[in-house]
Amino acid sequence: xxxxxxxxxxxxxxxxxxxxxxxxxxxxxxxxxxxxxxxxxxxxxxxxxxxxxxxxxxxxxxxxxxxxxxxxxxxxxxxxxxxxxxxxxxxxxxxxxxxxxxxxxxxxxxxxxxxxxxxxxxxxxxxxxxxxxxxxxxxxxxxxxxxxxxxxxxxxxxxxxxxxxxxxxxxxxxxxxxxxxxxxxxxxxxxxxxxxxxxxxxxxxxxxxxxxxxxxxxxxxxxxxxxxxxxxxxxxxxxxxxxxxxxxxxxxxxxxxxxxxxxxxxxxxxxxxxxxxxxxxxxxxxxxxxxxxxxxxxxxxxxxxx
Amino acid sequence: xxxxxxxxxxxxxxxxxxxxxxxxxxxxxxxxxxxxxxxxxxxxxxxxxxxxxxxxxxxxxxxxxxxxxxxxxxxxxxxxxxxxxxxxxxxxxxxxxxxxxxxxxxxxxxxxxxxxxxxxxxxxxxxxxxxxxxxxxxxxxxxxxxxxxxxxxxxxxxxxxxxxxxxxxxxxxxxxxxxxxxxxxxxxxxxxxxxxxxxxxxxxxxxxxxxxxxxxxxxxxxxxxxxxxxxxxxxxxxxxxxxxxxxxxxxxxxxxxxxxxxxxxxxxxxxxxxxxxxxxxxxxxxxxxxxxxxxxxxxxxxxxxxxxxxxxxxxxxxxxxxxxxxxxxxxxxxxxxxxxxxxxxxxxxxxxxxxxxxxxxxxxxxxxxxxxxxxxxxxxxxxxxxxxxxxxxxxxxxxxxxxxxxxxxxxxxxxxxxxxxxxxxxxxxxxxxxxxxxxxxxxxxxxxxxxxxxxxxxxxxxxxxxxxxxxxxxxxxxxxxxxxxxxxxxxxxxxxxxxxxxxxxxxxxxxxxxxxxxxxxxxxxxxxxxxxxxxxxxxxxxxxxxxxxxxxxxxxxxxx
Numbered sequence: 001x002x003x004x005x006x007x008x009x010x011x012x013x014x015x016x017x018x019x020x021x022x023x024x025x026x027x028x029x030x031x032x033x034x035x036x037x038x039x040x041x042x043x044x045x046x047x048x049x050x051x052x053x054x055x056x057x058x059x060x061x062x063x064x065x066x067x068x069x070x071x072x073x074x075x076x077x078x079x080x081x082x083x084x085x086x087x088x089x090x091x092x093x094x095x096x097x098x099x100x101x102x103x104x105x106x107x108x109x110x111x112x113x114x115x116x117x118x119x120x121x122x123x124x125x126x127x128x129x130x131x132x133x134x135x136x137x138x139x140x141x142x143x144x145x146x147x148x149x150x151x152x153x154x155x156x157x158x159x160x161x162x163x164x165x166x167x168x169x170x171x172x173x174x175x176x177x178x179x180x181x182x183x184x185x186x187x188x189x190x191x192x193x194x195x196x197x198x199x200x201x202x203x204x205x206x207x208x209x210x211x212x213x214x215x216x217x218x219x220x221x222x223x224x225x226x227x228x229x230x231x232x233x234x235x236x237x238x239x240x241x242x243x244x245x246x247x248x249x250x251x252x253x254x255x256x257x258x259x260x261x262x263x264x265x266x267x268x269x270x271x272x273x274x275x276x277x278x279x280x281x282x283x284x285x286x287x288x289x290x291x292x293x294x295x296x297x298x299x300x301x302x303x304x305x306x
Numbered sequence: 307x308x309x310x311x312x313x314x315x316x317x318x319x320x321x322x323x324x325x326x327x328x329x330x331x332x333x334x335x336x337x338x339x340x341x342x343x344x345x346x347x348x349x350x351x352x353x354x355x356x357x358x359x360x361x362x363x364x365x366x367x368x369x370x371x372x373x374x375x376x377x378x379x380x381x382x383x384x385x386x387x388x389x390x391x392x393x394x395x396x397x398x399x400x401x402x403x404x405x406x407x408x409x410x411x412x413x414x415x416x417x418x419x420x421x422x423x424x425x426x427x428x429x430x431x432x433x434x435x436x437x438x439x440x441x442x443x444x445x446x447x448x449x450x451x452x453x454x455x456x457x458x459x460x461x462x463x464x465x466x467x468x469x470x471x472x473x474x475x476x477x478x479x480x481x482x483x484x485x486x487x488x489x490x491x492x493x494x495x496x497x498x499x500x501x502x503x504x505x506x507x508x509x510x511x512x513x514x515x516x517x518x519x520x521x522x523x524x525x526x527x528x529x530x531x532x533x534x535x536x537x538x539x540x541x542x543x544x545x546x547x548x549x550x551x552x553x554x555x556x557x558x559x560x561x562x563x564x565x566x567x568x569x570x571x572x573x574x575x576x577x578x579x580x581x582x583x584x585x586x587x588x589x590x591x592x593x594x595x596x597x598x599x600x601x602x603x604x605x606x607x608x609x610x611x612x613x614x615x616x617x618x619x620x621x622x623x624x625x626x627x628x629x630x631x632x633x634x635x636x637x638x639x640x641x642x643x644x645x646x647x648x649x650x651x652x653x654x655x656x657x658x659x660x661x662x663x664x665x666x667x668x669x670x671x672x673x674x675x676x677x678x679x680x681x682x683x684x685x686x687x688x689x690x691x692x693x694x695x696x697x698x699x700x701x702x703x704x705x706x707x708x709x710x711x712x713x714x715x716x717x718x719x720x721x722x723x724x725x726x727x728x729x730x731x732x733x734x735x736x737x738x739x740x741x742x743x744x745x746x747x748x749x750x751x752x753x754x755x756x757x758x759x760x761x762x763x764x765x766x767x768x769x770x771x772x773x774x775x776x777x778x779x780x781x782x783x784x785x786x787x788x789x790x791x792x793x794x795x796x797x798x799x800x801x802x803x804x805x806x807x808x809x810x811x812x813x814x815x816x817x818x819x820x821x822x823x824x825x826x827x828x829x830x831x832x833x834x835x836x837x838x839x840x841x842x843x844x845x846x847x848x849x850x851x852x853x854x855x856x857x858x859x860x861x862x863x864x865x866x
Contacts, residue, residue: 035748037373039382039460039853040762041776041783046463047752053455083375083456084516094532149563157571164567166557167533254559256532264370269745 001297008293012286016279020071023278024064032056033080033269054080067275076279077272081265087272090261091280097167098250098257102242104173105181113185114231117192121200121227122219132189139186148179148252165254176253180246184238191234195227202226229299236292240285364551364842364862367565367574370558371854372714376519376530377512378500379452379459383714385497386578387556389857390525390537391434392500395425395445396493400858403599403849405494408545410440410501410522419804420485427476431544434526435518437503442472447504449480459498460853461772464488485804488769495766495851524549524860533558550864562717566590566837575842578834578856580717584651587837596653597834597850602765604716605660606726606827608632609787610757614780614794619754625704626759630695632824635706636681637688638733639827644725648718653833659821660828661764661773667806668770668813673821680821681828688733698736706730706737709760711744715834715855719761722829751784760785761829765853770813771801778820788825841865 034050051057055066070077076087085093120132155175156164163172199205200223208218250260258277265273372383378392397409407413411425431440449470453462468480480489492498503520510517519527524545525537537554557574559565566583568574570590579587584594610621625631641656648654658677662669698704708727713719723739730737742750742758750756762785764773774797776783793816800812820826834855838846844865848858 031746031749035752035784036745037382037458038748039458040748040785041461041768041772042458043463043775043783044752044781046458049455050458081373083373083377083380084512085375097532149561149567152564152567156573157567160571164571164573165559165564167531252561252564254533254557254561254564256534261532267743268373 004297005294008290012290015286016282019282020068020275020279021064023275023282024067027269027271027274027278028060028063030266030269033271036267036269037080071275071279076276079265079270079273081268081270081273087270087276088280090273091258091276094256094258094261095280097255098259099243101173101176101180101249101255101257102239105177105184106239106242108177109181109184109188110235112181113188114192116185117189117231118196118219118224118227120189120193121196124197129193132193136186136190139182139184142182144179144183144246145248145252147182148176148249151175151179152252165252167254167256176249176255179252180242180249184242188231188234188238191231192227195230196223199223199227225299229296232292232295232299236289239292240281240288243284243288362552363555364553364576364859364864365555365557365568365574366859367557367559367568367577369578369714370533370560374530374532374558376515376527377451377456378502379454379457379462382458382460383854385852386854386856387535387558388500389523389852390554390859391519391523391527391540392502392521393523394493394497394499394501395427396490396497398494398849398851398858400847400849400861401598403495403597403851405490411493414490416489420487420489421482423480423482423486423489424473425478425480427478428544429476431522432542433503433506433522434520434540435506437506437520440501440503440522441475442478443475444501444504445478446470446472447507448499448501451502451507452499461492461496461498464772465492465498488772491769491772496768497852525554545860547860549860549862551862554859569837569839572839575839576836576846576862577838578836581649581651581653581835582718582721584835584837588651591840592837593840593843594651594653595836595838595846595848597848597855599833599850600655600767600831601834601850601855602715602763602832603657603660603663603767604713604719604722604829604832605657605762605764606723606829607760607762607785607787608635608826609751609760609785610755611787611825612754612780612789614789615791617780617789621757623702624757625695625697625701625706628695628697629824630691631697634688634691634695634697634733635730635735636824636827637684637691638729638735639726640683640729641681641829642683644722645830647725648722649830649832651835653835654830657828657831659817660762660826661768661770661777662817663767663770663773666767666770666773667810668815668817670814670817673817676821685733692734697734704736706735707758708737708739709747709758710739710741711747711760713744713761713763715765715853716761716763716832723761726827748784751786756784756787759827762786762826765855766851774800774813774816778816778825788820788823792819 032051033054034047034056038046038050055063067077074088079085079087079090082090116132120129123129152164152175155162162175166172205218205223208222209215213222247259247263249255250257251263261273262277265277368386371381371387373381375381378384378388393410395409395411396405398404399406410428410431412428413426414423416423427440427442427445432438433440452459453466464486468482471479473479501522502515506514506520521527524540524543526540528536528538535556539549539552559568562580562583565574565577565579566587569577569587569592588594608626610624611627613620621627626635645654645656656677658673658681662673708723710720710723727737727739747756747758747760750758768776777786778788778793779797780789780794796812796816800809800816803809803812834850836856842865844863846862848856848861
């Protein structure tokens with residue numbers, strides 16, 4: 001297990017290095033922040049002055065090594081668009097809002113999807129199963145920006161129960177979390193259901209029943225633990241995407257998270273912020289996957305012995 | 307073996323017979339749980355339902371500024387959200403838009419050669435947060451900040467180069483090495499110099515500004531969070547005007563539908579909606595506030611015509627290098643119809659020549675009269691001109707490449723470009739739409755390789771000299787497309803001339819020439835419109851200056 005963890009950690013570091021290079025190259029390929037930041041009537045002298053000021057006149061490899069050296073010390077440079085703030089400081093400032101919303105969405109989707117998925121498998125082909133499948137179908141078919149706007153119009157404009165947008169208390173989180181989490185509920189539930197169906201038909205479950213193990217224990221302990229691998233893998237994927245923020249949901253709900261920060265930085269070609277965001281996001285994904293892989297190895301001994 | 311089979315059958319039977327009973331039990335349990343959760347949730351939510359706009363608080367849902375910083379000089383498109391706290395030397399009359407003596411400067415004068423500008427400052431003006439009295443030293447300090455290496459505010463290159471000095475406590479002088487005839491525009495309509503407290507800077511540095519800057523405006527800065535700025539009324543303002551609202555809160559919202567929802571739900575009292583949503587706001591009982599004067603001129607630039615003698619960048623291969631093609635493209639457009647489709651709520655009119663503005667040098671009213679005849683919708687004549695130009699066979703690449711890009715402050719531009727694509731296609735042009743973002747168009751323009759047709763805007767309408775420099779000169783801005791020997795030499799003569807009458811005559815001649823050469827596809831002149839909730843706001847009068855077009859938040863009158 002220890003060897004497995006060491007190898008996976010080294011692979012993660014290598015991936016992070018590759019991502020930093022890709023992030024640097026891709027952001028510079030999009031053009032210069034000078035063009036995004038300068039007003040329409042700025043002449044060539046202004047463009048040249050800013051190019052020098054932001055160090056964009058230096059060779060690309062030199063810019064990359066400066067970036068890498070600073071990044072290793074946690075310094076991604078100063079933001080171009082948000083003057084007076086560091087790039088990494090901005091990511092850290094916005095991350096709590098994203099984690100708050102993403103965490104809430106994951107909790108909501110897990111609380112709903114897991115039991116519904118299990119019960120849909122246990123009560124296969126009953127009205128409960130059909131209702132579950134309908135929810136899943138709707139969740140996967142509806143674009144989340146559209147769902148978000150519909151939710152705003154129903155619950156904020158017409159019923160006036162919830163705020164339309166912005167960052168605040170629990171009430172501000174409900175609509176974006178639903179809009180964000182519904183798709184995950186659908187996917188998560190379908191995966192859980194199909195995995196449970198497969199497990200419930202296996203010999204050891206039948207044996208457990210014959211041996212008189214209580215049905216509740218058979219389903220929620222024996223079957224679910226073995227059926228959890230597929231949804232758990234998926235959980236690693238969605239945890240990464242949810243904790244790095246949803247550009248669409250954060251835009252619709254004016255939620256000041258990292259998703260919105262990323263899109264604003266890209267629009268403004270704010271290289272330091274783009275790089276800080278991408279490397280942080282990559283870190284989140286890598287850590288999430290590392291955790292999932294570790295859990296995976298814990299749940300399935302065959303993996304850690306391979 | 308038979309025991310195992312029997313056990314299996316038994317287990318299956320148990321599961322089958324037990325299913326409906328257990329299903330009902332589980333369903334009842336879930337229903338109960340959901341009921342409890344909903345009840346608790348609703349109670350909680352009703353207890354903390356969204357705060358409606360209170361009588362003493364004004365919430366404005368506005369588009370995100372170009373940059374989010376307290377350092378005005380190193381940001382862009384921030385006037386609408388910095389205006390409450392930061393003032394420039396000149397104030398504008400909210401009804402006429404003209405510069406007034408009601409601001410920080412009570413009078414000003416320029417030397418005959420426009421090199422030396424002297425401003426007399428108002429006495430007894432206090433900075434926010436107890437940072438003392440405003441003096442000439444604050445102006446000199448702010449000038450240095452606004453022309454420093456990190457300054458990117460529009461037109462800063464024209465603000466630079468002066469020796470700024472405090473003549474006495476209430477007099478400041480700017481001395482330029484060259485005539486600067488447009489300094490009042492920079493301080494007024496453009497509003498590029500905002501006054502910060504030197505005392506605060508000396509004590510706290512830039513970090514102090516980042517934390518809590520002090521200005522002299524009607525509102526003082528309270529806090530900034532991602533997506534939000536909060537201001538509070540400054541009761542020691544030198545003016546006798548007292549804003550009706552004690553607190554002013556800006557919420558930055560990019561999604562137009564969300565802004566409309568905020569307005570209709572009562573969360574915000576003002577929203578800068580795109581015109582296509584304005585009718586929904588009006589249906590919902592909202593009203594519109596409109597700028598006193600036109601803020602934006604829009605144009606479709608036929609770029610790539612860098613055709614001064616010997617310029618290798620000249621796009622001779624482009625179909626629109628041919629004047630007949632340019633004329634045909636203009637005649638193919640039904641601008642009246644476009645006006646109805648794009649701006650059903652009004653606030654817009656046709657623009658005969660881009661960058662030509664009433665009241666500015668070279669304005670020629672006869673072009674307004676000639677416009678209908680020479681630029682009016684005439685598809686038959688457009689087809690005839692195309693035939694005379696040999697379009698498409700005479701061109702190696704006859705494709706008309708139209709850029710689809712967003713334009714800050716004019717969300718209708720995307721639809722406008724789609725309509726133009728249709729009009730051009732109908733008369734027989736091989737037109738195609740390409741999505742290219744604004745900055746990329748700028749990159750192409752700076753590289754002098756923008757062989758494309760793209761929307762452009764002049765906001766606020768610049769003085770003629772500034773507009774000539776930005777749109778028809780080499781080197782000019784990157785979002786221009788026309789250079790030729792005649793235009794360059796006449797603009798040069800215009801800039802060198804000091805006699806106002808002669809300047810006006812030259813500028814008029816230039817506008818006539820550009821008009822007759824069909825150098826671009828001039829579109830519309832727009833006023834800024836915002837929707838407001840009449841239950842909270844009685845009226846709002848603002849002049850229509852700066853690139854964002856609205857401000858003067860102290861003139862928002864509360865509904866009784």
